[in-house]
Amino acid sequence: MxxxxxxxxxxxxxxxxxxxxxxAAAEFRSVAVQKAIVYDSPSAQGKKLYLLGQGYPVEVIVNLSDWIKVRDQQGGLSWIDAKQLSSKRFxxxxxxxxxxxxxxxxxxxxxxxxxxxxxxxxxxxxxxxxxxxxxxxx
Known part of the structure; x- marks a missing residue:
């Protein structure tokens, strides 16, 4: 629109x-790149689960510096490369x-x-x- x-x-x-x-107490980030791959484990060798589009908001569950475990809007848990996330809120x-x-x-x-x-x-x-x-x- x-x-x-x-x-x-x-x-x-x-x-x-x-x-x-x-x-308010939860930490949120958003996808910073056009398409971000999410994995089942904190490794690029993990199983690729799906793609998230730019700006898609996620809740940070665990932060391991290079990899972040996130919860998406459907409640699913997965891992994403920290470089693909931004602190900009969506x-x-x-x-x-x-x-x-x-x-x-x-x-x-x-x-x-x-x-x-x-x-x-x-x-x-x-x-x-x-x-x-x-x-x-x-």
Whole structure:
């Protein structure tokens, strides 16, 4: 979904973040490369499980410096080369559709809608159940 260029920064209410206080202590990273291979063990000789696209958010479970054990959004555990991850935060849309709002309130103007599994960059920390995000198209 492409939004008008003047809306390069926008706000999105994500119902999936009702549990944000519980997630605040967790460490998250995102895929830094176009496609990252995840493995069943902390080695390039391990079994290749699947690919994750750029920006895909993961939770850090174990950090061994060169290899990081992560949990994906479906709850699966796997290993990824640490060089393929970034500390830049992204969010994955979980509901079928989420509304993009101009302001952080339920009465805010709807700028657009984002479908399930779209990745958005987190621009500001959550405040009162709202997060400021940006789509890669601006």
């Amino acid at each position: 492409k939004l008008p260029k003047q809306h390069t920064k926008f706000l999105l209410f994500l119902t999936l973040f009702m549990l944000l206080p519980n997630l 969010l994955l849309i979980i509901p079928q559709v989420a509304e993009i709002k101009q302001t952080p309130d339920s009465g805010g103007v709807v700028l657009g809608r984002v479908e399930k599994d779209v990745v958005l960059e987190l621009l500001e920390a959550p405040k009162n159940g709202w997060v400021k995000v940006m789509h890669h198209d601006g």
